[in-house]
Amino acid sequence: MKIVRSIKRLFNSAPLIPVVRLTGVIGAVTPLRQGLALSNVATTLNRAFSMAEDALAIIVNSPGGSPVQSRLIFQRIRDLSREKNIRVYMFAEDVAASGGYMLLCAGDEIYADSSSIVGSIGVLYSGFGFVDLIQKIGVERRVHTAGERKLMLDSFQPENPDDIARLKAIQASIHEDFANLVRDRRGKKIEPFEGQLFTGEFWSGRQALELGLIDGIMDVRTKMRELYGDKVRLRLVSVERGWLRRRSVGVLSAFDASLAGHAAMSIADDAISALEARAIWARFGF
Numbered sequence: 001m002k003i004v005r006s007i008k009r010l011f012n013s014a015p016l017i018p019v020v021r022l023t024g025v026i027g028a029v030t031p032l033r034q035g036l037a038l039s040n041v042a043t044t045l046n047r048a049f050s051m052a053e054d055a056l057a058i059i060v061n062s063p064g065g066s067p068v069q070s071r072l073i074f075q076r077i078r079d080l081s082r083e084k085n086i087r088v089y090m091f092a093e094d095v096a097a098s099g100g101y102m103l104l105c106a107g108d109e110i111y112a113d114s115s116s117i118v119g120s121i122g123v124l125y126s127g128f129g130f131v132d133l134i135q136k137i138g139v140e141r142r143v144h145t146a147g148e149r150k151l152m153l154d155s156f157q158p159e160n161p162d163d164i165a166r167l168k169a170i171q172a173s174i175h176e177d178f179a180n181l182v183r184d185r186r187g188k189k190i191e192p193f194e195g196q197l198f199t200g201e202f203w204s205g206r207q208a209l210e211l212g213l214i215d216g217i218m219d220v221r222t223k224m225r226e227l228y229g230d231k232v233r234l235r236l237v238s239v240e241r242g243w244l245r246r247r248s249v250g251v252l253s254a255f256d257a258s259l260a261g262h263a264a265m266s267i268a269d270d271a272i273s274a275l276e277a278r279a280i281w282a283r284f285g286f
Helices: 002-011 038-051 066-082 099-104 131-136 162-190 192-195 205-210 220-226 249-254 255-284
Strands: 016-023 055-062 087-097 108-114 117-119 203-204 233-237
Touching: 002 066, 002 117, 016 038, 016 220, 038 066, 038 233, 055 099, 055 220, 066 087, 066 108, 087 220, 108 205, 131 205, 162 192, 162 249, 162 255, 192 203, 220 233
Parallel strands: 016 055, 016 233, 055 087, 087 108, 087 117
Antiparallel strands: 117 203
């Protein structure tokens, strides 16, 4: 691999740094709405690492989302970095919180803007309760289950203290995994601040630097020019979009009935996903 890179350098002295942008709520992916999941970023990451000569830059703008997809993307970046001996530089844009911060931790070095929102190392569950509503409008709900816990946390029943206790135990387990990942990646830089980092709180980029969560305040172009000179070439490697998203709405009229029905359901799913994503972004003022 190093021999190939050396040959490339003979023909072009300016180093090439692929840049990947990971943007959106993690796990919130529908055919018409962009989000982040391993399934739609794996090909992009493979392509970017294959292009890289010495280093790769990844820009993150995400308020978090699925802890599973966050860890899967994190792990894929780390695996590719080791396999191809490529150093990874991570950059936070507006928000890199919760699962977004987990993605940042995949970097060998982490940078942010002084006003970026960074952190939120915690686990969140949210929902609604409709018990009184369905009684007022006279709706009878009929649910049949096998398994006494199958309706745990059901929105149409009063909260059960035992269900909440079980949920909190699961959250505690996921939270500890997250905290251990951060400890492993940030090491001694965060040791003096251990007591305040894992509360779910988030900070500005400037505060995050003081707490050891990032390594500096800088944007990708400035950092790469600092490391590799003014002639460094930055090449954006775009995340592929879904098949339906790449086509205009006008093309839907040419679909047959089954595809049109699928498109309609996708649009409905997309609308719900948009509301959920909007709520997650809003927690951080965006």
